[in-house]
Amino acid sequence: MTVTETENDRIARVEHVRTRLREALAPLRDGEEGSVLFGLDVDGTLVDHDGEMSPGVHDALVAAASAQRVVIATGRSLGATLPVARMAGVERGYAVCSNGAVTIELDPSADEGWRVLETRAFQPEEALRTLREVAPNAHYAVETVDGAFYATPGFQDASFGVEAIPTDLDELLVLEAVRVVVHVPDLTPQEFAQLIDESGVHGVQYAIGWTAWLDMAAPGVSKATALESVRARLDIETSRTVTIGDGFNDVEMLRWAGAGIAMGQAVDGVKDSADLVTLDVWNDGAAEVLRTVVD
Numbered sequence: 001m002t003v004t005e006t007e008n009d010r011i012a013r014v015e016h017v018r019t020r021l022r023e024a025l026a027p028l029r030d031g032e033e034g035s036v037l038f039g040l041d042v043d044g045t046l047v048d049h050d051g052e053m054s055p056g057v058h059d060a061l062v063a064a065a066s067a068q069r070v071v072i073a074t075g076r077s078l079g080a081t082l083p084v085a086r087m088a089g090v091e092r093g094y095a096v097c098s099n100g101a102v103t104i105e106l107d108p109s110a111d112e113g114w115r116v117l118e119t120r121a122f123q124p125e126e127a128l129r130t131l132r133e134v135a136p137n138a139h140y141a142v143e144t145v146d147g148a149f150y151a152t153p154g155f156q157d158a159s160f161g162v163e164a165i166p167t168d169l170d171e172l173l174v175l176e177a178v179r180v181v182v183h184v185p186d187l188t189p190q191e192f193a194q195l196i197d198e199s200g201v202h203g204v205q206y207a208i209g210w211t212a213w214l215d216m217a218a219p220g221v222s223k224a225t226a227l228e229s230v231r232a233r234l235d236i237e238t239s240r241t242v243t244i245g246d247g248f249n250d251v252e253m254l255r256w257a258g259a260g261i262a263m264g265q266a267v268d269g270v271k272d273s274a275d276l277v278t279l280d281v282w283n284d285g286a287a288e289v290l291r292t293v294v295d
Contacts, residue, residue, distance in 0.1 A: 017279055021292045028293045033067050037236045039227045039253055041245035042074040042084050045286050060287035061088040064294045073223040075099045075215050075249050078147045079161020099249050100226035101178035101217045119145050122218035124180045125173045127204045134199045142172045143179040180216040187212040207249035224252035244286050
């Protein structure tokens with residue numbers, strides 16, 4: 001039997017979340033402008049799974065970006081991250097793309113409004129050869145340092161930000177990558193996770209998404225490592241960092257932050273890595289956090 005939440009229960013739950021956020025984040029309300037760093041996931045955090053950003057999240061982002069340091073931190077490539085920054089009204093600051101492999105500075109005076117600060121590339125050949133043995137029918141894509149994508153024929157995805165260039169897997173093996181994507185449409189995430197675990201893939205950093213989707217990066221590279229570089233550049237105290245996310249590729253940054261906050265719809269494995277849990281993406285959970293600190 002499914003128990004339907006009553007309106008009174010919903011109101012009580014929302015107020016409980018808000019109270020927890022106010023109590024935990026109260027120290028961040030003190031201090032100068034620009035002394036707090038927000039590291040914000042995109043899909044499932046700033047936008048829903050249809051890619052839509054609510055007016056509430058948009059307004060909270062604009063206010064936060066004007067008063068503090070907002071860093072978009074996403075698994076999306078550079079080309080798919082920039083539209084989110086524009087949608088959020090963030091014209092100046094930093095963005096972490098490709099799960100930490102690419103960090104850019106947003107600056108209206110720069111060519112195209114941004115510049116690349118850091119990239120972390122790796123050679124995916126060994127990992128791809130291993131995966132090909134256990135998942136020969138998977139879709140494979142490689143993102144290169146220049147933001148281009150090369151993918152096995154027929155594999156395209158909006159998260160690439162550009163149209164992938166059809167490329168045979170043998171040719172993908174020898175490319176230098178900042179991100180590798182592996183997708184097996186006919187497996188569940190659990191089946192895929194077991195397959196990856198049994199394959200013995202090593203020498204890379206990887207995270208499995210909501211579907212049978214694997215993102216690989218250079219060893220030791222994550223959203224957290226890139227955010228730490230930005231934090232050091234801005235000379236912000238670690239205790240004044242806040243991250244919000246909902247996926248397994250957010251776990252490292254949730255643990256890294258002074259306050260790591262999981263979205264309400266995140267699975268338990270992600271919530272367990274966080275200090276706090278906000279409302280879900282359909283109830284503007286990210287906006288609740290931002291407003292708690294900035295308003």
